[in-house]
Amino acid sequence: MKSYNVAVVGATGAVGTRMLEQLTHTTLPIASVKALASKRSAGKTVKFGDQDLIVETLTEDSFENIDLALFSAGGSVSAKYAPFAVKAGAVVVDNTSHFRQNPDVPLVVPEVNPHALDSHHGIIACPNCSTIQMMIALEPIRKVYGLKRIIVSTYQAIGGAGNRAMDEAREQLKSVLNDGVDPTQLSADILPSAGDKKHYPIAFNxxxxxxxxxxxxxxxxxxxxxxxxxxxxxxxxxAVSATCVRIPVLIGHSESVYLETEKVADIDDVKRLIAQFPGAVLEDDVAHQIYPQAIESVGKRETFVGRIRKDLDVANGIHLWCVSDNLLKGAAWNSVQIAETLHERDLIHPVSELKFEAK
Amino acid sequence: MKSYNVAVVGATGAVGTRMLEQLTHTTLPIASVKALASKRSAGKTVKFGDQDLIVETLTEDSFENIDLALFSAGGSVSAKYAPFAVKAGAVVVDNTSHFRQNPDVPLVVPEVNPHALDSHHGIIACPNCSTIQMMIALEPIRKVYGLKRIIVSTYQAIGGAGNRAMDEAREQLKSVLNDGVDPTQLSADILPSAGDKKHYPIAFNxxxxxxxxxxxxxxxxxxxxxxxxxxxxxxxxxAVSATCVRIPVLIGHSESVYLETEKVADIDDVKRLIAQFPGAVLEDDVAHQIYPQAIESVGKRETFVGRIRKDLDVANGIHLWCVSDNLLKGAAWNSVQIAETLHERDLIHPVSELKFEAK
Known part of the structure; x- marks a missing residue:
């Protein structure tokens, strides 16, 4: 049986370490795993099951004999190195936003559009964390009732901004709780966006x-x-309009989603459809205070859906609340799951035509 | 000049202590202040400016010679004692939900519907914290463009559930940060609702x-x-449909609001209208990362509004983000502001007809 040499790019990051962890619980037959990262992280060790992998510096030549490369080291790293991986004969699953809107790149949530993988040209993009879990919650509804419109407000965890953001948040919270610092006086270097000019505290914000x-x-x-x-x-x-908000949660994105279906939907049927959909777990029993919670999602691969109810005025309007581990289904697990699906469809092999220029 | 004997019911609570604080910075002429609470809190002292007030036990006879009574000790306390206050000749401003939908009780945000005070029968209700700040953000838009529909998702602070809830949240956070406790293993006795059966941790949730x-x-x-x-x-x-969510913020509610106007609105004009509206502060300059933040709202009376933008698909759809100190504009300040407005309109005097049965 075919088995694969796998590379993980960004192996020391919040997502990269979880990619390695997810690869220890996969149906994908693995021959070897190579941990790649920037020069700064080279020489460190990362865990792959019981093994300690020594992290190697990512270069243009890192992908010799690699069949599958999972990228999660930032958009600019994928932009530069993913084409070299493809050129070397690997199939790339990229967790950054760089290639997502490229028409030659399938953007895949395996439960929703696995068929899109069939036309890949060496790079497959994993969607954004906040999108993936919403797709899992809405696809079962869309398939039966159609989908006209989404208004979503997110409650996103700090982990999506990486390990350094989580460390900074913990330090900020400790300063307030243990030392009585006023939250407005906290220092901040990362959130809301490492690449933007100003930084604000997330503690109690x-x-x-x-x-x-x-x-x-x-x-x-x-x-x-x-x-x-x-x-x-x-x-x-x-139609999709979103308001994306970071809150003081370390891991686990929550989303308040309003949607309008084409056909008026029956709420009990919507609940049944979600409960039956792969990757979705229905947690909706308000009489017993059952609804999805961020802290309960941590470490799980599923998307949890609850608070499903009719809009009070619009017949085809539905509100729901969905929660998932943003580092797993939102990133590492969805990437590994794409790899599993590629394998199931026998799509892990060198491409015949190079669509992405390695330079 | 007329001046008033004021009673604060629930004087030791998160809102009550802030009512006393707001009464030290008011245009309302005050002759005396009486601090009332349950028997459990009687004998404690609370601050009113430089004075220490000794808390007295609330009884049916507590309102002799009181002109104005501010209630914030829970719906059942207001239900029982507010009618005794009115019977004794006081005007009641009630911060609980008990009387809000009573047709004989004005429900007032002074910047929005002060005229409703004119027909009071001794009890005026202060709206819910999450409603008040949304009214400040939307009234300037409604007046000019009309308002058909609201979809709101809230990011509510723990302080709305009282001092005990804030203490519990701090302890939970410390257990995780200092002792490494898993958030799912934390004990919880108050949130999501003290009156409900199950309680869940709010730390990182x-x-x-x-x-x-x-x-x-x-x-x-x-x-x-x-x-x-x-x-x-x-x-x-x-049309209003809401999703109300508690997040790990101590004070300061945030809200993601989608609204549809009757007439298509110009966004620059909407910003101008909000900037000019009393009680509202426009904080909307995304090029410089200026938008309202919960931690910046603490201790302020205003409602801060930003992230104002057109829906991507619906011509009369607008999204915005509003933030306010839920214990001030959401409760204590709005109550004191109602009292100021009653005074300005010469409406603080005993009612001629008793509409609420004291029993």
Whole structure:
């Protein structure tokens, strides 16, 4: 049986370490795993099951004999090195936003659009964390009732901004709780966006900015939810407007989603459809205070959906609350799951035509 | 000049102590202040400016010679004792939900519907914290462009559940940060709702339940936003559906609001209208990362509004983000402000007809 030499790029990061962890619990037959990162992290060790892998410096030549490369080291790293991986014969699953809107790159949530993998040209993009869990919650509804419109407000965890952001948040919280520092006086170097000019404390705060702003006054994070939904659901007519907010949660994104279906939906049927959908878990019993909670999602691969109810005025309007581990289904697990699906469809092999220029 | 004997009921609570604080910075002429609370708190002292007030036990006879009584000790306390206050000749400003939907009780945000005070019968209700700040953000838009619809997702602070809830949250956070306790293993006795059966940790969590659930699967907190908006804006046709969520913030509610106007609005004009509206502060300059933040709202009387932008698809759809100190504008300050407005309109005097039965 075929088995694969796998590379993980960004192996020391919050997502990279979880990719290695997910690869120890996968149906993907693995021959070897190579841990790659920037020069700064080279020589460190990372865990792959019981093994300690020594991290190697990522170079243009890192992908010799690699069949599958999982990237999660930032958009600029993927932009530069993913084409070299493809050129060397590997298939790339990229967790950054760099290639997501490229028409030659499938953008895949395996439960929703696995067929999109069939036309890959060596690079497959894993969607944004906030988009993926919303797709899991909405696809079972869309398939039966159609989907016209989404308004989503997110409650995103700090972990999405990486290990350093989580460390900084912990330090900020300790300063307030143990030393009585006023939250407005805390120092901050990372959130809301490492690449932006100003930084604000997240301790006891809610920051309505994730990633930088675009020209239309939405953030890139918000526009990712708009563009990626249309691409994954293969329907440009679905209206999506998002408000993306960071809250003082370490891991586990929550989302308040309003949607309008084409046909008026029966709420009990919607619950049944979600309960039956792979990757979705229905947690909706308000009489017993059962609804999804961020802290309960940590370490799990599923997306949890609850608080499903009719809009009070609009017949085809539905509100729901969905929660998932943003580092697993939102990143590492969805990437490994894409790899599993590629394997199931026998799609892990060198491409015949190079669509991405290695330079 | 007329000056008033004021009673504060629930004087030791998170809102009550702030009512006393707001009464030290008021245009209301005050002759005396009496601090009332349950027997449990009697004998404690509370601050009123430089004075230490000794807390007295609330009884049916507590309101002799009182002109104005501010209640914030829970709905059942208001239900029982507010009628005795009115009978004794006082005017009551009640911060609980008990009388809010009573047609004989004005429900007032002074910047929005001060005229409703003119027909009071001794009890005026202060709206729910989450409603008040939304009214400040939306009234300037409604007045010019009309308002058809609101979809709101809240990011509510723990302080709304009182001092004990804040203490518990701090302890939970310390257990995780200092002792490494897993958030799912924390004990919880108060949130999401002290009156409900199950309690969940708020540390590193987002709880999509505030107050208990109603028969339609919305919570009372959510239905308060629906009913109170219609009453304050005096328009039953405004559609309001809310999702109310508690997050690990101590003080300062944030809200992601989507609204549809009657007439298509110009966004620059909307910003101008909000900037000019009393009680509202426009904080909207995304090029410089300026938007409202919970930690910056603490201790301030205003409601801060930003992230104002058009919906991406619906011409009359607008999204915005509003933040306010839930214990001040959301409770203590709005109550004292109602009292100031009653005074300005010469409405603080005994009622001629008793509409509320003291029993």
């Amino acid at each position: 809610a920051l309505p900015q994730i990633d930088v702003f675009t020209d239309n006054d939405y953030t890139y994070e918000e526009m990712k939810m708009t563009h990626e939904t249309k691409k994954i659901m293969e329907d440009d007519t679905i | 987002a709880l999509p339940q505030i107050d208990v659930f109603t028969d339609n699967d919305y919570t009372y907190e959510e239905m308060k936003m629906t009913h109170e908006t219609k009453k304050i804006m005096e328009d039953d046709t405004i």
